[in-house]
Amino acid sequence: MKNTLISAVLAAVLTSWTAAPAQTPVQAEAAAGNLAPIIFVHGNGDDATKWIPVIWMFESNGYPANRLFAIRFTDPVARREDSKPEAFRSSTTDQASELSAFVTRVLLRTKAHKVVLVGSSRGGMTIRNYIKNAGGAAVVSHAILCGTPNHGVLATDTNLDGEFNGRGYFLRQLNEGSELVAGVKFMTIRSDKFDKFAQPNVGYDGPELKGADNVVLPDLDHREVAFHPLAFAEMYRFLTGRPPETRKPTAEPSPVISGILTSVEGLAPTNRPLPGVRFRVFALKPGSAVRSGDALLDITTSETGAWGPLPVKTDTGYEFVLAKDGRSVSYFMSGIVRSTALLNFRFLPASAAQAVSGPAPSGPRLLIHRPQGYLSKDRDPVLVDGAAVDTLTPGVPTRDSVSVSIAAGRASVRVELRGETVHARPAESENELNIVEFIWD
The missing domain is CATH 3.40.50.1820 (Alpha/Beta hydrolase fold, catalytic domain)
Known part of the structure; x- marks a missing residue:
């Protein structure tokens, strides 16, 4: 026994x-x-x-x-x-x-x-x-x-x-x-x-x-x-003293995100909190920039500029909308795979967008932005509905963004860079700035 x-x-x-x-x-x-x-x-x-x-x-x-x-x-x-x-x-x-x-x-x-x-x-x-x-x-x-x-x-x-x-x-x-x-x-x-x-x-x-x-x-x-x-x-x-096991972020089952809203003073970006912004977050329907129902988050920022926390899904695209003083700035992003409290969105004035990307084209348009790197024509082809953006220059990459014209009547376009795809809606008016944010590539 x-x-x-x-x-x-x-x-x-x-x-x-x-x-x-x-x-x-x-x-x-x-x-x-x-x-x-x-x-x-x-x-x-x-x-x-x-x-x-x-x-x-x-x-x-x-x-x-x-x-x-x-x-x-x-x-x-x-x-x-x-x-x-x-x-x-x-x-x-x-x-x-x-x-x-x-x-x-x-x-x-x-x-x-x-x-x-x-x-x-x-x-x-x-x-x-x-x-x-x-x-x-x-x-x-x-x-x-x-x-x-x-x-x-x-x-x-x-x-x-x-x-x-x-x-x-x-x-x-x-x-x-x-x-x-x-x-x-x-x-x-x-x-x-x-x-x-x-x-x-x-x-x-x-x-x-x-x-x-x-x-x-x-x-x-x-x-x-x-x-x-x-x-x-x-x-x-x-x-x-050793190589990493992976060089790609692994997805979490239920990410939660938060951050702050900031602004630009003159042409100087600041990280000072921006109060009084109506901030909304929309999930997008699969394969499009069409909003999937009501806003998941709808707040007006306080003196802290803070927003969140917000649970998100790793396989869903999102539109983040900042509205203030009769203008709106929307950021379109692909799936967010892990939690973060560091997601800052700047309320960019139209002049600031033009300063970083050149004169904005007329008609419906998108600002395509790559925060973690620069863009050049040969090395980093940007595709809009399968067609390469031809306004980028070859050689040493020097620009992190580019403005593109979109054919009238398009409610959603597909933008691709280095294997990442973002679906976005072009801006139709001078009071609207819509940005494709390739933050995860």
Whole structure:
């Protein structure tokens, strides 16, 4: 009887061992509390939304969601002269101060001793400034700089007060002596010749730092070296010592999304909350831009600009509508596969849309936008109902959006880019701006 009881207990233990799914090394480290929080730092004029796909890829490889953060700078556009105040623009000191406060909040929230900082473009310069000049070296273990113009976008003897001038005061100070800071592991990720801000006048290798782990990803553009799956794979390798198991976000069964609404002041995008906006979200019928019933969410934003939470389906397209002062801006998006609280929508004025995409065509139109990368004719064909958009130019990608005319009477068009399909409704009036948002590719 005793031997029978022991055998039963052993069998139960062995069964529980074999039934339990094996943890990945990253999941095991997460369970032990050994993974440093990662803070993603966006670039000039950008927003935390840019990092959503990268955060999803980290989550899909076992990195805990509660250790992944993205800062949203109040005024993300740099001043034209760093020392001269400019409305709705930020200095290098403004940016480093905001980052310092955000890091402190993350350390307090997670009880961690150090963080990892990952920056895109200007965000990498802010990271370097914080580490070198604001005490960040004591609390940062790794710094990953993606497409950061560490030696300038240009190098001239004029406007030495310009943040992006390789011969200017700011970058000279960052680069004097060692380009690294002791105690912090640095990696840079750059393109070969496709980064519009790393051209021959400064050098294609301008983003590199002496002594860092310098990675080159051929054919990727200025933004892709931060947001492309290949860039994610290099980040993951640098932090964990191993390649990721997947370079695609895995879908959650029931994602929940939220975010804020912001605006543009003059031609400077800001991340300041925008109150008084009627914000509605509609599910779309399969294969079209026709709304499927009433709004899933219908609110008017408060002083916080916040919206959500909103449950969504991974296989459904959505229209996000912002209405204020007699104008409306609609964002059309494909299925949202994971939860996020970082989804920011800007209430773009017509003038701002024209500034980034060129003069808007007459008649029904769409603005096609690719936030995580740029567009060029040969490399990134954009298809509207199967026909290629012919207004894009070949060569080094420099534009993230393009306006297209749509034949009159079309209630829905199909827009494709790199295997992602978004169904959208063209804008019919001057008070309406409709945007195809390719945020997940």
